[in-house]
Amino acid sequence: MITKSIATNKHSQLLNITRLVEEAVDESRISSGVATIFVSHTTAGITINENADPDVTRDMLNLLERMVPWSDPDYRHFEGNTAAHMKASMLGNSTQVIIENGQLQLGTWQGIYFCEFDGPRQRKVLIKILGN
Ligand code: ZN
Secondary structure, eight states: OEEEEEEOOSSSEEEEOHHHHHHHHHHHTOSSEEEEEEEOOSSEEEEEEESSOHHHHHHHHHHHHHHSOSOOTTOOOTTSOHHHHHHHHHHOSEEEEEEETTEEOOOTTEEEEEEESSOSOEEEEEEEEEEO
């Protein structure tokens, strides 16, 4: 398992971590297999989406905020970050990418995003690469 540290710098943020995952693939020396990327936090997630137009991640964050507002008089969770927990579950805490010829098989317009919903914080991403 490879652990990568990430420092987020906004309250909500989609951070492109594709390069970090590529580094992990290089370190593993596995040329054919699968990379599992796992976020071990309850207020952050992981997703794969558009890497070219930054307005896509902006729009995604805005839509998530509209669907799950930060404050609501009905929330009961004592930490006050119910919305962050909800968004983390909506996007999920892991993803997988196939590796061939030592390269992640992402589409041209795909990037792997760490999804911060209660930052800024020091975070970590766990990457496990299995060969076949
Ligand atoms: Zn909480």
